[in-house]
Structures are given as C-alpha cells and as structure tokens.
Amino acid sequence: MRQIEYDFSKFKNQEPTLVSVAVRTEILDKVSKAFIDKYQDATIINIGCGLDTRFLRVDNGRIIWYDLDLPEVISIRKQFFQESERNKMIAKSVFDYSWIDDINTNKHVLIIAEGIFMYLTQQEVKDIMSKLAxxxxxxxxxLETTPSSLVKQNQKQDLIKDQYEIEARLQWGIKKGKDITKLNSHIEFIEDSHYFDYHKERWRIIRWLSLIPGFKDRFGNRIVHIKIN
Known part of the structure; x- marks a missing residue:
C-alpha cells in the first residue's frame, strides 16, 4: 500500500464497504479451496485480478492459475508478484477474447469474476458468458453480483463516484441468484452466498434490516456459483 500512489484514507469511514470486501474474500477463498480440494490439478482463471493474492492463499502446489487484467494493471501487478509455471499473468482486456487461446486447460476449470461484471452492461455480460460457454x-x-435495484438507483445518482471518488458506474445487476441463468442457456445455477449472511455482528444496523423480507435482494451483493454445461 505504501508503494502505490493512492489515497486509501477515503475508505477509512466506509465500514460497510470494508466488511463487504472482507466477506467477499472469505466466500471466494472458501469456495475456491473446496473446488481445488476436489480437483487437485484444476485450472483457475481469475478475471479482473487487480492485485488479488488468492493464488498465494489457496495454492495446493499443483493447480495452474491465470491472472487476467488490463495491460496497465498487470504492469503494476508485476511490481509485486512474479510469474511462475503455475501462476501466469495475461495482460489483456476481458473483451480481447484472444486471451482464451492463452489458457492451457484441463477438464476441471474454475473461473472467478470478482468486482467486475456489475460495471458492465447486460449485453457485455451476455457476450462474455457466451464466449465462456x-x-x-x-x-x-x-461471480460477484449486485442487486438490480442498486443499478437503477445508480442511474439516478452516481453512487460509486459520490462515495469513493472512483470513475465506475453500476450497470448490471440481478435480483435473485437464479436469475443468472437468463444470461445463457448453458448456465446451471448451483448456489449463491449473500454477504449479509456472514459475520452478521459486523453489519450493525444492516444485521437487523436484513431480516426484513426482500431487503437482501434489494441492497446486498452476493457470490453466485454456476456451472457451464
């Protein structure tokens, strides 16, 4: 953090955001680890990796891990992490589908999309899912999803920019985890994990609001676990 020219202090008083990121990390680590325990020679593709360190936390010494992000992001990433035979970096946009040819895969593949799809249009998400399928x-x-109600609210008020001074706009969301199957006929819904169901004592007033029917579907993010058939 000290080596990156970024003002992290803007998140100091954003406890719900900090809890959300921590919970998101816990869920993704847990499910990724379970997949790797089941398929010990798995291939993992991390879309929009940023400076994520998940490979270091879940590596079993056998998996092959690909970190994919924009060239400018990967150039920063390489200041802190080194590639290896089992942890490779791909400096391409997710829309530059030539990255798919860079993947040497086996039959057991896990794709992670953390903090990315909600900033794309629905058509862009559909296009990506079609390519992946x-x-x-x-x-x-x-994949991480945000509620469609927050997307609609963001169209009236730029929530991300107003709160965090970040040039990003929510554009795509779903109400229920199973809604993800509408993107492509080859998608099979497995399960979803809602952030508000984890470490409830840390959410303060949200802990009680989440007991209201429909509240979680309107205001909380979730990780959706799917299979591509």
Whole structure:
C-alpha cells in the first residue's frame, strides 16, 4: 500500500464497504479451496485480478492459475508478484477474447469474476458468458453480483463516484441468484452466498434490516456459483 500512489484514507469511514470486501474474500477463498480440494490439478482463471493474492492463499502446489487484467494493471501487478509455471499473468482486456487461446486447460476449470461484471452492461455480460460457454464447457464459475435495484438507483445518482471518488458506474445487476441463468442457456445455477449472511455482528444496523423480507435482494451483493454445461 505504501508503494502505490493512492489515497486509501477515503475508505477509512466506509465500514460497510470494508466488511463487504472482507466477506467477499472469505466466500471466494472458501469456495475456491473446496473446488481445488476436489480437483487437485484444476485450472483457475481469475478475471479482473487487480492485485488479488488468492493464488498465494489457496495454492495446493499443483493447480495452474491465470491472472487476467488490463495491460496497465498487470504492469503494476508485476511490481509485486512474479510469474511462475503455475501462476501466469495475461495482460489483456476481458473483451480481447484472444486471451482464451492463452489458457492451457484441463477438464476441471474454475473461473472467478470478482468486482467486475456489475460495471458492465447486460449485453457485455451476455457476450462474455457466451464466449465462456463455448470455450470452457463443464467449467464452474464464481461471480460477484449486485442487486438490480442498486443499478437503477445508480442511474439516478452516481453512487460509486459520490462515495469513493472512483470513475465506475453500476450497470448490471440481478435480483435473485437464479436469475443468472437468463444470461445463457448453458448456465446451471448451483448456489449463491449473500454477504449479509456472514459475520452478521459486523453489519450493525444492516444485521437487523436484513431480516426484513426482500431487503437482501434489494441492497446486498452476493457470490453466485454456476456451472457451464
């Protein structure tokens, strides 16, 4: 953090955001680890990796891990992490589908999309899912989703920019985890994990509001676990 020219202090008083990121990390680590325990020679594709360190936390000494992000992001990433035979970096946009040809995969593939799809349009998400469905049949995927109600609210007020001074806009969301199957006929819903169901004591007033029917579907993010058939 000290080596990155970024003002992290803007998050100091954003406890719900900090809890959300921590919970998101816990869920993704847990499900990724379970997948790797089941398929010990798995291939993992981390879309929009940023400076994520998940490979270091879940590596079993056998998996092959690909970190994919924009060239400028990967150039920063390489200041802190080194590639290896089992942990490779791909400096391409997710929309530059030539990255798919850079993947040497086996039949057990897990794709992770953390903090990315909600900033894309629904058509862009559909296009990505169509490419993934064609290229990685039988793969499983973990993707973070935001409620469609927050997307609608963001169209009236730029929530991300107003709160965090970040140039990003919510554009796509779903109400229920199972809604993800509407994106592509090859998607099979496995389960979803709602952030508000974890460490409830840390959510303060949200802990009680989440007991109201429909509240979680309107205001909380979740990790959706799917399979591509």
């Amino acid at each position: 064609n290229a990685f049949k039988g793969a499983e995927m973990l």
